[in-house]
Each structure stands twice: as structure tokens, then as C-alpha cells.
Amino acid sequence: MAADLKKIANEIRIDIVKQVYFAGSGHPGGSLSAAEILTVLYFDEMNIDPADPKRGDRDKFVLSKGHAAPVLYGALAERGFFPKEELWKLRKLGAMLQGHPSVKTTPGVEISTGSLGQGFSVSAGMALASRMDGGGRVYVLLGDGELEEGLVWETAMAAGHYKLDNLCAIIDWNGLQIDGRNSDVMTVAPIDGKFSSFGFNVLTVDGHSIPEITEAFKKARACKGKPTAILAKTVKGKGVSFMEDEAGWHGKGPTEEEARKALAELGGAL
Numbered sequence: 328m329a330a331d332l333k334k335i336a337n338e339i340r341i342d343i344v345k346q347v348y349f350a351g352s353g354h355p356g357g358s359l360s361a362a363e364i365l366t367v368l369y370f371d372e373m374n375i376d377p378a379d380p381k382r383g384d385r386d387k388f389v390l391s392k393g394h395a396a397p398v399l400y401g402a403l404a405e406r407g408f409f410p411k412e413e414l415w416k417l418r419k420l421g422a423m424l425q426g427h428p429s430v431k432t433t434p435g436v437e438i439s440t441g442s443l444g445q446g447f448s449v450s451a452g453m454a455l456a457s458r459m460d461g462g463g464r465v466y467v468l469l470g471d472g473e474l475e476e477g478l479v480w481e482t483a484m485a486a487g488h489y490k491l492d493n494l495c496a497i498i499d500w501n502g503l504q505i506d507g508r509n510s511d512v513m514t515v516a517p518i519d520g521k522f523s524s525f526g527f528n529v530l531t532v533d534g535h536s537i538p539e540i541t542e543a544f545k546k547a548r549a550c551k552g553k554p555t556a557i558l559a560k561t562v563k564g565k566g567v568s569f570m571e572d573e574a575g576w577h578g579k580g581p582t583e584e585e586a587r588k589a590l591a592e593l594g595g596a597l
Contacts, residue, residue: 329537329538329541331370332363332366332367332370332371332537333363333537335366335370335405336362336363336366336537337362337566337593337594338401338405339362339365339366339398339401339402339405340359340362340401340565340566340567340593341590341593341594341595342397342400342401342404342405342411342414343355343358343359343362343397343398343401344359344567344581344586344589344590344593344595345414345415345586345590345595345597346397346400346401346414346415346417346424347397347417347580347581348580348581348583348586348597349415349416349417350417350418350419350580351418351580352418352426352578352579352580353396353397353417353418353426353578353579353580354394354395354396354397354577354578355397355564355567355570355576355579355580355581356501356503356563356564356570356573356574356576356577356578357392357394357395357398357470357499357501357563357577358395358396358397358398358401359398359563359564359565359566359567359570360499360501360534360561360562360563360564360565361395361398361468361499361534361561362398362401362565362566363534363535363536363537363540364468364497364499364534364540364559364561365388365398365399365401365402365468366402366537367537367540367541367544368388368402368466368544369388369402369403369405369406370405370406371541371544372386372466372541372544373385373386373388373463373464373466374386374463374464375406375435377406377407377408377434377435380408380434380435383460383462384461384462384463385462385463386463386464386465386466387437387450387453387457387463387464387465387466388437388465388466388467388468389437389438389440389446389447389449389450389453389465389466389467389468390428390440390446390467390468391440391443391444391445391446391447391450391467391468391469391470391473392440392443392446392468392469392470392473392499393427393428393439393440393441393442393443393446394426394427394441394578395468395470395499396417396424396425396426396427396428397417399428399436400413400414400417400424400433401414403433403434403435403436406435408433408434408435409423409433409434409435427439427440427441428440428441437453438453443470443472443473443476444473444476444477444478444479444482445478446467446469447467447469447473447478447479447482447496448478448481448482450465450466450467450482450494450496451482451485451486451489451491451494453465454486454491454493454494454554455489455491457493458491458493463493464493464494464495464548465493465494465495466495466496466497467494467495467496467497468496468497468499469496469497469498469499470498470499470501470504471498471499471500471501471502471504471509471515471518472503472504472505472509472512472515474498474515474518474521475509475512475513475515480521480525483521483522483525483527484525486525486526486527486554487525487526487527487553487554488526490526490552490553490554491554492550492551492552492553492554492555494554494555495544495547495554495555495556495557496522496527496554496555496556496557497556497557497559498518498556498557498558498559499534499559499561500518500534500558500559500560500561501534501561501562501563501572502563502572503563503572503573503574503577504574504577505574505577505578506574507574508574518558519531519558522556522558526553526554527553527554527555527556528546528547528550528553528554528555528556529555529556529558530543530546530547530555530556530557530558531557531558531560532557532558532559532560533559533560534559534560534561535561535562535565540557540559543557544557563576563577564576566592566593567589567592567593568592569585569588569589570589583597
């Protein structure tokens with residue numbers, strides 16, 4: 328299973344590079360860093376059905392770092408929520424896939440996101456409603472730079488207070504944001520101590536290790552009376568040598584030469 332998931336994560340990375348190349352813009356760095364996380368969620372962890380995306384008992388995923396839409400779109404297409412050809416229309420007028428996730432246009436998207444911090448807030452509300460209605464679990468992916476938003480900590484306070492053990496937050500902890508290193512812009516350390524102080528069950532994993540991610544989700548499901556925060560240590564731009572750990576690749580599309588080089592490293596092609 329882990330080997331199959333690794334192949335899917337690589338395919339999603341290929342899709343990310345092609346999406347932002349054909350769009351001429353987008354956010355490759357923080358999309359590439361989250362490929363394994365979304366692969367495990369969509370192909371192993373979550374109770375979902377592409378044929379019935381609004382099924383009442385489904386698990387829900389919220390991409391709070393909405394600018395990383397290419398990784399979500401790649402996962403949704405690979406899982407069969409819509410034809411893969413839609414990926415190459417990213418950011419085009421009238422297309423299904425906009426620069427940030429839109430619940431109005433894209434099957435499988437639970438809430439429109441992009442304003443940092445709000446996706447986490449909405450996910451806590453979803454988890455509270457789901458617990459009342461007997462629905463599924465709620466998963467939310469945040470960027471580590473996103474933790475600079477005050478709304479994140481208001482939400483953490485509420486999630487801890489209401490003991491939302493059906494809520495699992497994953498932090499894409501790659502250490503970079505649009506203006507550089509988090510430690511230079513606005514340090515958010517200690518992330519583990521902060522979430523613990525709000526009553527979270529805190530787990531730290533290698534965000535590119537499928538077995539570690541899979542095990543963390545099992546532990547999150549087994550934890551009762553507390554929401555879980557999984558701190559996933561990742562590399563921004565993972566899988567493409569010249570994009571790795573480079574803040575400049577937070578939000579721009581590659582040239583044709585760069586796209587071909589990136590895809591060759593991933594085993595793909597334009």
C-alpha cells in the first residue's frame with residue numbers, strides 16, 4: 328500500500344508542475360510540500376465517495392492554505408472527482424479550477440478558502456456540527472506561515488474548549504512563506520507547545536513519510552476528548568531540486584525550460 332501511495336504522490340507532483348506551467352502562475356512550493364499528506368488523506372484515510380461527494384456521513388477536508396490549490400486539485404482528479412483534463416485549465420476564465428478552491432465550481436471542495444486562518448475556523452464549526460449530526464471526521468491543512476494569523480489561535484481555543492476529537496489539523500511545516508523564512512518574518516515556535524496549551528493532542532511526523540503520516544492519522548482517530556494537531560515536517564518545493572527550500576517558488580509558474588526540467592526529475596513530461 329505504501330508503495331502505491333508513493334506513486335500516487337509522485338503523480339500528483341507531476342500534475343502540480345503541469346498545472347502551474349499551463350496557467351503561467353500559481354503556487355508550486357507549498358503544493359509540492361503537501362503531496363504525501365493529501366495522498367494519504369484521499370487514498371487511505373478519509374471516508375469519501377467521488378460518485379457521491381455530498382454524502383452525509385462523509386469525512387471532510389478543508390484546505391485552509393487555499394493558495395496551495397494545485398495539490399488539492401491533483402488529489403481530487405487522481406481520486407476521480409473530475410476529469411484530469413480540467414487540471415490544465417487552472418486559473419482560466421470560466422474554468423472549473425480557480426486560483427483558490429471554490430465550493431461553487433469544484434466537486435469535492437467543501438468550502439472556498441484563501442483568506443488565511445478562515446479555513447481552520449470553518450473546519451472547527453464543521454467538526455462541531457458533524458458531532459451533533461453524527462457525521463464524519465474533519466481534516467484541515469494549514470501552512471506554518473498561516474499560524475501567524477490570530478484567527479488560528481482563536482479557533483484552537485474553541486476546538487480545545489469543545490473537545491473536538493473529530494477534528495484533525497495538519498500543519499505543513501516547511502519553514503518558509505512568501506517573504507522568506509518564518510523565523511525571520513514572524514517566528515511561530517514553539518508550534519507543539521502552543522497547540523498543546525490549547526488542549527490538542529500533538530503529533531510530529533516526517534511529512535514526506537507515508538507510513539508516519541498513516542500512523543499519525545490512526546492515532547488521531549483513537550484519541551478521545553481532544554482535537555489533534557499533526558505537525559508535518561516538510562520541504563517546500565519537495566521533489567524538484569531547484570524549487571526545494573526556496574521561498575521564491577512560493578508563488579510563480581515555471582518557464583517551459585524549468586517545467587521540462589522539473590518534470591524530468593519527477594519522471595513526467597509536458
